[in-house]
Amino acid sequence: MSQSNVVFATNRSATRADLFxxxxxxxxxxxxxxxxxxxxxxxxxxxIVKLKNAGLLNALHDQKIGGGGLDWVDGLRLVxxxxxxxxxxxxxxGYHFVNSQYVYWALEEARAHALGAExxxxxxxxxxAVNPRDxxxxxxxxxxxxxxxxxxxxxxxxxxxxxxxANATLGDKIVGxxxxxxxxxxxxxxxxxxxxxxxxxxxxxxxxxxxVYEEDFVxxxxxxxxxxxxxxxxxxxxxxxxxxxxxxxxxxxxLQTAIDYVRTTTRPWVTSGVERAADDPYIxxxxxxxxxxxxxxxxxxxxxxxxxxxGLAKGHAVTARERGEAAAEAYAAKVHATHVSLDITSRVxxxxxxxxxxxxxxxDRFWRNVRTHTLHDPVFYKAKxxxxxxxxxxxxxxxxxx
Numbered sequence: 596m597s598q599s600n601v602v603f604a605t606n607r608s609a610t611r612a613d614l615f616x617x618x619x620x621x622x623x624x625x626x627x628x629x630x631x632x633x634x635x636x637x638x639x640x641x642x643i644v645k646l647k648n649a650g651l652l653n654a655l656h657d658q659k660i661g662g663g664g665l666d667w668v669d670g671l672r673l674v675x676x677x678x679x680x681x682x683x684x685x686x687x688x689g690y691h692f693v694n695s696q697y698v699y700w701a702l703e704e705a706r707a708h709a710l711g712a713e714x715x716x717x718x719x720x721x722x723x724a725v726n727p728r729d730x731x732x733x734x735x736x737x738x739x740x741x742x743x744x745x746x747x748x749x750x751x752x753x754x755x756x757x758x759x760x761a762n763a764t765l766g767d768k769i770v771g772x773x774x775x776x777x778x779x780x781x782x783x784x785x786x787x788x789x790x791x792x793x794x795x796x797x798x799x800x801x802x803x804x805x806x807v808y809e810e811d812f813v814x815x816x817x818x819x820x821x822x823x824x825x826x827x828x829x830x831x832x833x834x835x836x837x838x839x840x841x842x843x844x845x846x847x848x849x850l851q852t853a854i855d856y857v858r859t860t861t862r863p864w865v866t867s868g869v870e871r872a873a874d875d876p877y878i879x880x881x882x883x884x885x886x887x888x889x890x891x892x893x894x895x896x897x898x899x900x901x902x903x904x905x906g907l908a909k910g911h912a913v914t915a916r917e918r919g920e921a922a923a924e925a926y927a928a929k930v931h932a933t934h935v936s937l938d939i940t941s942r943v944x945x946x947x948x949x950x951x952x953x954x955x956x957x958x959d960r961f962w963r964n965v966r967t968h969t970l971h972d973p974v975f976y977k978a979k980x981x982x983x984x985x986x987x988x989x990x991x992x993x994x995x996x997x
Contacts, residue, residue: 609650614663617649618676625680626848630957632681636793638754638785642684647718655692660708661715667692667833667907668900671840675893678844679851682964683794685844687720689837690751693830694721694760698773700907701813701827710773714758722756724800725771725995732763734770734807741765743780743805750800753783760813768816772807780805791960791967825918826911828993832903832918832925835977839896839928842936842965843889849961850885853943853951856958861948878946885939892928892935899928919990926977926991933974936965972996 609617625632625642632639646652655670656662665673670692678685695714699707714721724732724747732745743763750759762771776783780803787798814827861872869875899921906913906921940962944951951958980997983989991997 609663611663611665611669614649614651614654614665614673615669615676618651618673621645621649621651621684622676622678622680625677625684626852629681629960630955633793633957633960636788638796639684639687639794640755642681642794643687643720643755646684646688647720651688652691652695652718652720653715655696656711656715660712662711667836667904668897671836671896671900674837675840675844675847675896678841679848681794682841682845682848682961682968683792683796685841686792686795686837686968687752687755689841690723690834691721693834693837694723695719695758696833697760697827697830698813700829701771701824717757719757720752720755722750722752722759722776724750724759724761726750730764732761732802734763734765736765740809741807743802743807746799746801748799749797750783751795751797753787753798753800754796765816767818769819769821770816771813772811773813774805774807774811778806789967791963791965823993824911825913825915826907828918829903829907829921831993831995831997832922835922835925835929836896836900836903838968838971839899839925839932842932842969843893843896845961845965846885846936846939847889849940849943849958850882850889852958852961853946854882856947856951856956860951861946881942881946885942888935888939892932895931896928899924915993916990918993919984922991922997923981923984926997927981930974930978930981933969933977937962937969940965 650663651673653661654663654665654673655667656664658664671689674685674689674692676685677688695711698710701707702710713719726747726749729748731747732743734741734743743761745763756776758773758775760771760773762769782801782803784799784801787793787796789797857872857878861878863869863872863875867875872878902924903921906917909917943958943961947958976997980991984991
């Protein structure tokens with residue numbers, strides 16, 4: 596595994612300022628190498644090591660066990676910062692945050708604390724294999740345990756995950772569990788070939804008689820239509836806010852890259868009457884409009900994160916209504932960020948000009964990344980859920996998509 600020239604000493608007591616500074620440094624390094632990384636499209640093993648060395652994987656864990664102690668507002672800002680340099684790495688940090696924090700909401704306190712402490716001590720990266728549109732996995736009792744078999748078509752962080760959350764059918768019930776990927780029978784396939792999010796390591800995974808034990812279970816097996824505890828359903832609005840923030844980070848990165856190119860390379864138009872492209876009134880107008888749109892969307896994202904954080908802070912006392920109100924805020928941010936990021940990543944070429952479309956720059960990667968992931972779940976359904984809440988006072992139905 597190649598090592599980055601961005602190296603941080605292990606520091607279990609990193610401050611908020613340390614974590615943000617390290618994220619900025621890693622993002623800048625990613626930006627310098629982004630075209631090459633996008634061209635290669637390999638699993639980002641070395642990049643995950645950088646996040647581990649920087650203490651970023653543990654940013655949300657309690658300081659008492661060596662974590663950074665940040666809240667979700669700050670954690671999602673870290674996602675946005677990394678996505679400016681490379682969108683997939685922002686996505687991977689955000690997915691890890693949700694997957695590693697889920698145990699605190701779904702497990703009893705002692706076991707959740709033990710898993711959290713292990714995660715921090717071993718600097719584990721958490722992925723998941725839970726796509727509800729691709730059931731795929733079957734758990735079968737064998738001896739004093741179980742074996743897991745089946746295939747998931749998409750599992751982000753397939754190669755880089757140390758631990759995963761997964762769910763499977765067990766007879767006529769559904770069971771969730773958290774397991775390390777180094778057990779025999781786990782297979783990550785090299786079949787992620789989409790035109791965007793090429794470093795997200797989102798290929799298929801297979802399980803061949805993979806051992807699972809009852810102590811791995813997250814809760815007891817339940818009927819498919821059983822209502823979950825409210826607190827455990829916060830993973831959905833939070834993962835949607837992860838989407839929001841790496842979309843916006845991608846758009847911020849696209850705009851900054853375009854600004855740098857305009858300052859150094861773009862030539863003024865022949866009838867502009869100016870000597871520098873940076874003085875062209877039409878370029879200035881677009882930079883202003885794009886900047887205003889991004890600032891507005893980022894403010895909406897931060898406000899939604901604060902609302903979700905407030906709901907989480909109530910613990911098991913949080914109500915379904917409070918969860919629904921927080922989800923509606925997150926989904927409004929999702930709608931806005933989707934439109935803003937798609938618009939800006941496709942239109943920055945209006946600033947940079949025809950020569951900037953050369954393959955060596957790969958400036959289209961920003962749009963390709965956003966376009967690929969914004970298809971994860973249809974944004975018009977998110978807009979509908981927001982509309983239902985505003986017009987009919989109906990909170991979003993709980994699922995892994997809403």
